[in-house]
Amino acid sequence: MSAEMYENDTAVYAGQAAWHGLGTVVDEALSPYEALRISGLDWEVEKSGSLAAMRHDGGMSFCSDRVATIRKDTNDILGIVSPDYQIIQNKELFDIAYELGGEVKVETAGSLKNGQQIYVMLKGETFDATNRGDEVCEYLALLNSFDGTLAFGALPTSVRIVCANTLSMALAEGSKKMFRVKHRGNNMAEKLDAMRDALVCYRETGKMFRNTVQKLSTYSWDKNTISKFWLDVYQTLEAPVNPNPTTEKEEDEYKKAVVTLDSWSDTFDEERYIAGTGPWNAANAVTNWLQHRTASRGRKRTAASKAQQNLLGSTQNDSVKVMKMALESV
Numbered sequence: 001m002s003a004e005m006y007e008n009d010t011a012v013y014a015g016q017a018a019w020h021g022l023g024t025v026v027d028e029a030l031s032p033y034e035a036l037r038i039s040g041l042d043w044e045v046e047k048s049g050s051l052a053a054m055r056h057d058g059g060m061s062f063c064s065d066r067v068a069t070i071r072k073d074t075n076d077i078l079g080i081v082s083p084d085y086q087i088i089q090n091k092e093l094f095d096i097a098y099e100l101g102g103e104v105k106v107e108t109a110g111s112l113k114n115g116q117q118i119y120v121m122l123k124g125e126t127f128d129a130t131n132r133g134d135e136v137c138e139y140l141a142l143l144n145s146f147d148g149t150l151a152f153g154a155l156p157t158s159v160r161i162v163c164a165n166t167l168s169m170a171l172a173e174g175s176k177k178m179f180r181v182k183h184r185g186n187n188m189a190e191k192l193d194a195m196r197d198a199l200v201c202y203r204e205t206g207k208m209f210r211n212t213v214q215k216l217s218t219y220s221w222d223k224n225t226i227s228k229f230w231l232d233v234y235q236t237l238e239a240p241v242n243p244n245p246t247t248e249k250e251e252d253e254y255k256k257a258v259v260t261l262d263s264w265s266d267t268f269d270e271e272r273y274i275a276g277t278g279p280w281n282a283a284n285a286v287t288n289w290l291q292h293r294t295a296s297r298g299r300k301r302t303a304a305s306k307a308q309q310n311l312l313g314s315t316q317n318d319s320v321k322v323m324k325m326a327l328e329s330v
Contacts, residue, residue, distance in 0.1 A: 010040030011110025029105035032094040039109040041090045043073040069146045079147025086188045116147040151180040219278035279326040
């Protein structure tokens with residue numbers, strides 16, 4: 001079993017299987033309520049009463065300032081939270097999905113860690129970034145957790161269909177924009193209403209990203225410009241590189257950089273007839289590497305952990321940095 005998908009985790013994927021090979025694969029993206037059912041996320045969570053612990057003398061002690069969130073279908077304890085923690089049920093994510101319009105479709109949906117974390121990725125419009133068949137599809141990921149690790153959030157992202165890269169769409173003036181709803185307070189209904197209002201702006205956010213992609217795809221770079229961009233990116237994401245190494249450590253760092261930039265060049269050349277010869281293709285060569293690189297400390301990343309990192313972790317943050325640098329270079 002993969003590291004982040006446990007025995008009680010389920011998922012649905014439209015079109016192609018996930019990296020880890022788990023979950024249900026369907027031919028086409030689903031309506032939200034179809035996805036809720038087929039993904040196996042149609043379960044609920046409840047809060048326990050005061051937590052109890054057995055003392056060494058055989059008696060019981062009670063904790064009134066912490067409660068457990070419990071998955072009702074499996075009785076798994078998903079988290080220990082404060083009594084004022086407000087649960088947002090899985091169905092509410094799919095309900096909110098309909099705020100994007102009656103034709104909204106779910107591309108992927110699933111749970112991690114036996115249901116502690118939930119993701120629902122909604123499929124938006126597809127457009128041609130370069131007028132050469134380089135299709136980019138706009139997505140919105142709805143995220144939630146029952147263990148306090150994630151606020152309920154709406155995260156604009158983009159998947160480049162040609163090589164299945166996940167890129168952030170939240171590039172409004174160079175910064176990410178994610179709408180979050182904290183799981184605390186008595187005004188949860190008002191917060192969810194605000195979330196629905198925010199999603200009305202989603203299509204405009206998508207248009208902004210589309211303009212960014214199409215702007216980048218209009219430029220053509222020569223070999224020297226591309227090499228300089230990649231070196232700047234590498235040193236931003238990894239470490240400074242001495243082109244004239246004088247120590248063994250510097251020599252190792254230089255060799256690592258050369259191998260990495262060569263891999264970016266290979267990806268760039270494979271995509272040049274579709275994605276062009278400019279900053280759009282150069283940036284995507286890097287983000288492709290980001291999503292498939294081996295984890296630090298020599299540990300091989302599992303398919304499921306890669307999926308989680310791409311969606312929630314450092315991979316997305318680094319992808320944003322790359323796109324910002326591309327924009328600043330034109």
